[in-house]
Amino acid sequence: MLKLIIADDERVIRESISSLIDWNSLGIELVGTCRDGIEAYHMILDESPDIVMTDIRMPGLSGLELIERIYQADMDTQFILLSGFGEFEYAKQAMKYRVHHYLLKPCNEEQIVESMQDVIKEYYHRQAFQDLKERQKALTANLHHSIMGNIINEQIFKSDPAEYSWNAYSGFMDFYHTWYELCFLHYLEETYLNSILSLIYDYMAEHAPGIELYCIYVKNSLILFFERYQVSYEEFDVFMQSLTPKELLFQLDYKRITFQSLNQLLEVLITKIRRYGIIYYMNGLEPVPTCNYKNLITKIEQLTASLIETDGTELKPRLEELTAALNDISNTDFLKQACSRILIKLATETSYLSSVDTTEYLMDLNQQTEYGQIRYMLCKKLNEILKKSSTRSQRYSPFIDKIIHYVEDHLGDPNLTLKCIAENHLFMNVDYVSKRFSKETKQKFSNYITALRIQKAKQLLAEGHTEQIQWVAQQVGCGNNPQYFSQIFKKSTGMTPSAYAKKLNGGE
Template identity: 40%
Template sequence: MLKLLIVEDEEIICETLARLTDWSSLGIELIGTCQDGVDAYHMILDECPDIVMTDINMPGISGLELIERIQRTALDTRFLILSGYAEFDYAKRAMKSGVKHYLLKPCDEEQLRSALQEMVSECLQLKQEKNLSPVTIQDAQIQHVMLQNLIREGIRLPNVTTKLFETNAPYLELYEQPFQYCAIYYLEKNFINSAMEQLRRYWTNTSQNICFHAIYTVNVLLLIFPDYTRDYSSLDDFLSTLHFPDQKVSIVYERKTFPNLEKLLLMLLPKLKRYDTFYFVEEDHLIPNSNYDLIFSDVSLITQKLLQEHSPGDDRSIIEIEEELHNILLSVGDKDFLIQLASQLLISLSIETVSGDIKTISQTLSRLHNEDNLTNICNITMNEIYQITDTSSNGKYSPFIQKIINYVDDHISEENMTLKGISENILYMNASYVSRIFVKEVGQTFSSYVTEHRIEKAKEILSGTSVEQIQNVATLVGCGNNPYYFSKIFKKVTGMTPTIYARRFGTSPHN
């Protein structure tokens, strides 16, 4: 579901808009309403809505300034302007900045739905196009690694519980993004590469840049990918007519839509448990996954011991436990199974210590696939484990939350800093998950935390001996060339304007 925020300073109009239509029928979730431009700005930074419906004239900062400020960030938020006739010139200014959608007040449900349907299509198209960017391609590789590990864990559990999904939520969109599931039955193993090649060619020819996951069981090829469009009729036609001259039986095809990845996996994992071996399809080769329950059980137990300073009934040091683990890895004579074990170990340890360094883990696993010497694979794996266990944190915050706090301290003058940007480009984590954990551990939203730190920095500057203009102070603390916005949030936090604060505690700035 796409997320929508309504920004309107008149309470009655705001409530009317919120109740005007059935949002879910448009594939939209209404995440909230705001009656103030400053509050809306902070909520956009925290919630990252796909669509914002905003008025022009509002207290705090105007709808135009709200749009311009958000457009300077890395967010992909689209805006729908609501305006009276007298404000049309303002609307034209916003449209020159790239805003395509504009409605005159009052608007009816039909006008609103028509505009939003067009915006939904634009948002879905944008999500699909972003799959080609280098950052998104790298993120897709991490998603592959994390999903494969989750599936491996899931098939070994007697019962799949919410904990399995919770531990993987930082790196996978498990709950918010709809997913498609395609099953191609009676596909013989020797035709898999040809089928995958045809599928990639089809998606390239139809300009559908889809990052998909492929799994092969006995004569069944499964495709899993995010749902970014409303029409899959062309794909259905292509896959249902897929055939090979030497194939003994005809292909049978089906497709299902799931509201999110968690629901899809709850259906899929029991099916995969029926097989002793299944395969992840990667480029032109198959990665086997087998159920060696006893070894996996031993490795899982050792992993838990590594995560605990004092394991009940086990007085051995971490070094001794790591040595036992190393010996188990050295005893494995099959490369594919050894890499499977290494993947489980590295990802489980990284998640449980919340190290946030999944990018490095993904790169290490790619390196292991290219290594043929089993001893080298063991040594590379153990070296990575030493790094994780040595750097695990027992501080006030989870390591990845501490990374965010450090980033804010180091980049307080960065006007367009967002939690989404930090999550995706620095932590390589799911922004929604990071936002929830940030609030849980820090006790406030990211935008509130940043605002407080901007004000503390401003107070420090205003209390100094040098004379600073309000505009310069605003720039130094990341409020940009906007002394009015800076003054408003400064007064909201301190109870006084920057000028009064400077006169009372330091050198008065010139306005």
């Protein structure tokens, strides 16, 4: 339930309003009434109400002054102003604090309920919008961290700085125009890593919410880098310099460097860390090691590249070579990294994997702890890609190509059928078209269009449309039937659309 506070210096008015309305029926809990602005201010700080109904003129602290203070405190509180007729122009000043709800005294029950319903509707609309932004941010953060880990793993084995290239990832992150900060904390023993890193995460969450923090640990040195978010970092530097554990008899060595772009930062960072045998890329508080198996990495890179460049009958032996190379990896964490490198390379350099598919798959992969299961999952995915690649490399009959393009252009049509396409657009016999479609694409038309609709739905859900399941159903051709959409989605993915979106966004 939403929490409400009523503030008015006239006892009759505040008691009348509090007792006049059945607040429970509106989904509201009345947590208190206040006789002046100061009392209201303190109660707001204590109770954190969602809605405050306040008189505009009160002793000690006026309604406008109360709103200004709460606005400056950055509390997400909705206000309804009570004002006399002569105070209405004065009340308009509150608009700069996003207050748009007023009640002129005297007001009746119907007016209060109507105004309250407007505020409730606006509150939930804002909440839904905020949830959407948070889900999109979580998805982007997951993808950015996977890409950054992959870049570091990829680049540390290149000896020539001229070989640095971020073009494959430039569609996901800005490497050239955004300033970054790079920080070093030397002489930090692994025993204290988690406690120090927890303090840093807490500081960033409080002072720089929304800024992604990337962390690397190499041989008693913690390295942090993040997008520049303010001009002065004096307070941040003081905080970092204060992190030395009490048990240590010496001061941790702290240093911060500013870079005008991410690519400049990465070139310096990779040059510094590539000499270490094991490099830990931090996934929260979990260190993910990169072992310096240079020859093996080079071989996997070459085989992945050849897999991308090859088609037809050569695909299968290339895949077998790549699988054999993966068998040489005995470390579970390193195998995960190799899998991540392969899949992100396929996602960035081919059309066989979308960013949504890649993020979803990497999240599943990172949850695995058994070597055999990780290897099985990757081989299964590579075989799926191989099959898709082989299918796409085939030359379809011209009319089959027309069917595929027509379906892609009209996927949102709930009445889309092969019969309709064959008779009205190809002017061919539907039985013949159906047999040829199955023969050339190796699948029935119904399976093909369902798979296409599920893929489109995944993309829309990943973009944040999780509160609009009915709309998503319409966009992918399931009409005004979200139940049918949920059924085919669950049959294909093993979970409902809502559950899939939660999983994709880290289970939040």
